[in-house]
């Protein structure tokens with residue numbers, strides 16, 4: 096026979112799934128012998144059965160009746176007894192706390208008769224009337240679904256009439272009048288009278304809790320948090336104790352440590368003569384726990400003792416709700432408390448010092464996203480701000496500065512020491528100089544894998560993308576907000592790359608001490624937070640199996656990445672080296688009229704590439720550096736048709752224009768990219784390979800330890816890799832014999848086309864390593880253009896719950912993930928020595944890192960600033976492994 100109801104005395108904290116968090120912890124506190132008012136919990140199973148069938152399951156009413164009878168016997172009073180009533184509270188409690196579900200109903204059992212009994216028994220008419228008006232208010236809103244304002248307005252109106260400001264200044268007669276008003280409101284607005292039968296009050300309250308599982312807010316929250324819809328909520332029914340019985344009573348909330356900063360020592364708020372939510376509702380000013388020590392020293396001391404005990408017992412920060420009923424302390428709730436990122440790190444570290452937990456457990460208690468929050472500048476929490484638009488939070492942190500609309504102005508102003516925010520519709524490689532000197536980048540188009548986002552993340556620049564409510568007029572040097580307000584160049588603006596928010600004016604930004612410390616800087620002496628982050632990331636390095644590399648394209652990024660813990664470069668995008676003044680050399684290559692012209696262009700590029708690679712190999716000396724052959728569509732290196740007008744040489748102009756026509760593609764991302772370029776532009780691959788090997792020779796001669804890996808992008812069939820590999824090997828042999836020194840190297844490929852993943856056993860015969868390019872693999876698996884969807888239909892998909900999260904952000908395990916797994920298994924089956932990694936944006940995403948660990952990749956590669964996050968999550972992946 097199913098048992099749907101459990102007394103508090105019958106459960107413990109391991110039974111969250113059935114008793115809900117609240118019920119399980121009340122049971123645990125009861126088991127510990129703490130002063131918990133008795134009660135019982137109706138399990139989540141009952142809720143699930145109710146929601147399935149549309150009515151209470153058989154036997155539930157009887158079980159509730161039986162448990163209520165024992166509660167009445169234990170308390171020596173009957174529910175709603177007109178002479179001296181037992182009152183109960185009814186609360187929802189799912190296994191995970193969930194905003195949007197029904198809140199509490201207190202004082203169930205009061206009616207027009209028992210309110211007099213309560214007054215007589217307590218000798219306090221005001222208290223009895225106050226309790227009844229609270230019941231009517233809570234029952235009216237939470238059970239009958241009336242709007243809160245109907246009750247609040249009546250209360251405010253009465254206070255106004257009496258010339259008082261606080262509800263404790265209303266006397267018993269006032270409250271009796273309010274009770275009449277509330278009953279009239281209920282009858283008029285709900286079409287039924289307030290139920291006078293206490294058991295009916297209880298039954299309706301229980302049903303309302305069950306129904307609240309499916310409120311819109313609760314459903315939305317579950318969707319966002321990935322909580323299954325079929326868990327249901329438990330309900331706790333507990334004998335009332337009263338904090339509203341005058342000045343010797345009150346209610347409070349407390350934390351065993353400060354949940355905002357992590358500082359040691361209990362922290363809390365207390366409100367005299369108050370009940371339920373009063374203390375957090377801000378109706379009167381609360382006092383601190385130190386003040387409680389003066390008001391009621393005995394209860395204060397007992398509370399401190401209990402909190403210490405709870406923290407030891409739960410081995411973690413606890414938050415609690417308590418009530419003092421005429422000098423007697425009662426515990427109403429406890430749970431492991433929520434905390435900020437800073438508090439999470441500090442408390443985990445403190446608890447290791449205190450011998451409460453070990454370092455592994457400390458790592459389980461902090462997350463990569465918390466670390467990410469700590470690594471970036473943030474807006475000063477106390478400063479007011481006005482949001483004017485919202486886009487995609489594409490590269491985290493906060494930035495404030497004057498608006499500029501082009502790269503050149505950004506560079507000029509930054510050189511004068513001014514803070515600028517570069518605002519563009521979208522960015523292109525031409526914007527790189529401006530992006531690198533701006534505090535932040537804001538675009539109205541594109542999402543998390545747009546050019547702006549990827550580049551900004553690589554540079555550690557704050558970035559908000561796809562704020563499409565903004566009408567950006569680059570030539571007019573202004574942008575128009577949705578309400579018609581105009582922001583002109585040089586006006587101040589602030590952006591939050593974590594949340595995607597855009598704020599008007601200048602919002603002060605505070606630096607991240609953690610970033611300074613992780614980046615090799617010196618920590619402020621005795622900074623506990625920095626110490627905690629260092630200790631936990633160091634432990635993560637000892638625990639993790641995955642190695643962590645950086646996506647870095649310059650020696651500067653490489654140095655930075657190494658400081659942040661990178662164990663090599665997993666992706667060096669060489670196309671970024673052909674920008675700015677060098678772009679002309681690519682143009683030369685494309686428009687060359689004969690072999691001589693081509694050779695001259697390639698030679699010029701060769702010496703520049705050699706310098707690039709030498710510097711990067713030096714910065715990563717002794718560590719692997721994966722250099723990818725040029726990837727993007729060639730036309731990106733040609734001038735726009737408009738700019739062509741400025742070309743003075745008519746012959747060159749005509750050739751450029753012809754090349755533009757020739758290279759124009761309907762779908763450039765599906766066109767002449769990656770390895771395909773190598774087959775189209777003779778000598779390009781050989782030039783890049785030669786630059787790599789000659790850089791290697793230079794490093795060897797300088798006493799270095801270069802470990803280059805050449806990576807071929809966008810391979811779809813083994814034959815492509817076979818041909819390109821032969822070409823690269825020939826160059827390696829040539830360089831070795833020319834210089835008399837052989838540079839060690841590996842040749843591998845990106846796996847970023849679905850076909851490549853599905854034929855990986857063929858491809859692996861020509862590869863020393865695979866690096867999964869999950870950006871393109873996601874784009875090509877879903878048929879979602881990575882540059883467009885995040886600004887077009889993806890937000891709708893997320894809002895409507897078609898997708899829980901963008902597949903460009905967290906790896907889609909069932910689809911793209913299955914291809915990665917297939918590629919890995921097929922690749923290893925043909926080549927046991929194959930080294931495997933991932934270099935798409937997912938390489939720095941906490942949830943994705945766990946998946947990559949689980950399937951057995953060897954490394955992840957991500958933007959330099961995400962490296963500490965990836966190190967931490969790679970360790971957590973090992974520790975959380977079931």
Ligand code: PEP
Nearest residue numbers: 847868869870871934935
């Ligand atoms: C990828 O496709 O995942 C990748 C890393 O390459 P890119 O983003 O440069 O296309």
Ligand code: MG
Nearest residue numbers: 847868870871
């Ligand atoms: Mg790619």
